[in-house]
Amino acid sequence: xxxxxxxxxxxxxxxxxxxxxxxxxxxxxxxxxxxxxxxxxxxxxxxxxxxxxxxxxxxxxxxxxxxxxxxxxxxxxxxxxxxxxxxxxxxxxxxxxxxxxxxxxxxxxxxxxxxxxxxxxxxxxxxxxxxxxxxxxxxxxxxxxxxxxxxxxxxxxxxxxxxxxxxxxxxxxxxxxxxxxxxxxxxxxxxxxxxxxxxxxxxxxxxxxxxxxxxxxxxxxxxxxxxxxxxxxxxxxxxxxxx
Amino acid sequence: xxxxxxxxxxxxxxxxxxxxxxxxxxxxxxxxxxxxxxxxxxxxxxxxxxxxxxxxxxxxxxxxxxxxxxxxxxxxxxxxxxxxxxxxxxxxxxxxxxxxxxxxxxxxxxx
Numbered sequence: 312x313x314x315x316x317x318x319x320x321x322x323x324x325x326x327x328x329x330x331x332x333x334x335x336x337x338x339x340x341x342x343x344x345x346x347x348x349x350x351x352x353x354x355x356x357x358x359x360x361x362x363x364x365x366x367x368x369x370x371x372x373x374x375x376x377x378x379x380x381x382x383x384x385x386x387x388x389x390x391x392x393x394x395x396x397x398x399x400x401x402x403x404x405x406x407x408x409x410x411x412x413x414x415x416x417x418x419x420x421x422x423x424x425x426x427x428x429x430x431x432x433x434x435x436x437x438x439x440x441x442x443x444x445x446x447x448x449x450x451x452x453x454x455x456x457x458x459x460x461x462x463x464x465x466x467x468x469x470x471x472x473x474x475x476x477x478x479x480x481x482x483x484x485x486x487x488x489x490x491x492x493x494x495x496x497x498x499x500x501x502x503x504x505x506x507x508x509x510x511x512x513x514x515x516x517x518x519x520x521x522x523x524x525x526x527x528x529x530x531x532x533x534x535x536x537x538x539x540x541x542x543x544x545x546x547x548x549x550x551x552x553x554x
Numbered sequence: 555x556x557x558x559x560x561x562x563x564x565x566x567x568x569x570x571x572x573x574x575x576x577x578x579x580x581x582x583x584x585x586x587x588x589x590x591x592x593x594x595x596x597x598x599x600x601x602x603x604x605x606x607x608x609x610x611x612x613x614x615x616x617x618x619x620x621x622x623x624x625x626x627x628x629x630x631x632x633x634x635x636x637x638x639x640x641x642x643x644x645x646x647x648x649x650x651x652x653x654x655x656x657x658x659x660x661x662x663x664x665x
Contacts, residue, residue: 384662421608475555476610476630476652498609518610518653519662527654 356394359387360430368438369539373532377523382433385519389425389499396422424499428479428513435512437541448553449511449546453482456490467493467514468533477517480533482545483508484552491549509552512545558631562612565648582646585623596625600649603627605665610652616643627651 362368362382367375396418403411444450444460457463463482470493471480478497485492485508494508502510514536521532578586578593590596596615604613607627616634617623626641628634634641651664 380661388662417608478609518657522654522657 357390357397357426359383359390360433362433364436364438369436372439372535372539373521374524377520380523381515381519382429386425386429386433389422389429392418393422393426420501421499424501424504427501428499428515431510432513432515435541435544436536436539437544439538442538442540442542444540444542447546449542449549452484452491452549456492463491463493464537468530468537470495471514471516471533472530474516480514480516481508481510482512483510484549486552489553509548511548511552512540555631558633558636561633561635562631562648562650565645566650569647581621582623585617585621589623599625600647601665604649604651607651613649613651614641614645615647616641616645618643 359382362378365375366378366382369378396415400412400415400419403409403415450460453460453463457466467480467482474480474495474497476497478495479499479502481494481496481502483492483494483502483506484490487507491511492508494502494506496502496505502508502513514533516529516533518527521529525532583593586593586596590599600613600615603625604627607613607629609629611627611629611632613625613627614634615623615625623646624643626634628639628641632639632641634643634645656664
């Protein structure tokens with residue numbers, strides 16, 4: 312692609328051509344069109360982000376075995392399947408097939424949500440010796456909303472432990488009230504898209520996040536994860552959300 | 555959640571067996587062949603339901619009033635016997651696809 316302008320022109324031409332649904336249009340053209348119009352950044356496909364640290368960085372809270380499987384298998388699968396779903400979406404959009412568009416909702420929500428959630432999660436973890444909640448806007452916001460940092464940790468821990476089945480616990484920012492609050496989501500439902508809250512800090516409570524290290528004892532995992540939270544990143548997210 | 559979990563796991567333990575009692579016969583065989591064409595086709599359909607259930611849940615083979623069988627899946631600890639669940643009938647075979655059922659042996663490889 313030579314420039315953003317030419318990409319827009321080519322995209323529009325391809326969409327128009329695809330919409331004509333001419334049976335004499337070669338299949339390769341429609342397939343290439345669908346791939347090209349994929350909605351990933353820079354027109355390419357979504358990719359698995361690297362962890363900001365080594366796989367053993369947050370031991371012993373979470374083992375390098377878990378981090379490796381979690382990142383290279385689970386998160387990677389969400390990325391792969393998101394790209395597949397987006398290609399199908401482009402094909403459905405290009406051919407005007409509304410039924411197919413709607414039929415992709417589950418796959419987009421699950422895999423798109425999985426990609427978003429895990430990307431946020433890796434960033435809000437760090438080695439124990441770097442995990443420190445200093446005085447600042449985040450600490451203040453938490454104290455304003457919950458009375459104390461421990462109060463917030465207890466509430467979010469209780470809610471996360473109580474999630475039935477698979478899901479996530481979140482500390483989120485409510486732009487309407489200007490306050491931080493806790494929430495949980497089922498499966499891979501992304502926080503912002505489904506509640507409007509801006510995600511500041513997530514805790515994955517799917518069994519794959521803790522089973523190797525904690526077996527079924529989710530409370531032990533949730534209580535331990537607080538030792539490896541990257542509060543710096545959480546605060547940066549809050550500041551960005553408040554702009 | 556807990557009532558469902560108790561029922562589902564109680565059923566699950568009874569349908570598993572360490573010995574190979576793997577022959578399918580009689581009424582069950584007839585019903586499966588009528589609904590799916592063959593035992594292999596049934597296994598494919600059942601496996602697909604199990605592999606595609608998002609998040610935690612169960613795959614089921616159920617018998618409907620009238621004797622027909624069908625495959626479906628439910629989230630979390632829901633069960634086909636519960637009102638409001640889209641899966642219908644009485645479950646006769648269940649497969650736990652919560653991660654805890656397979657993680658230590660298969661990690662993320664649910665299929």
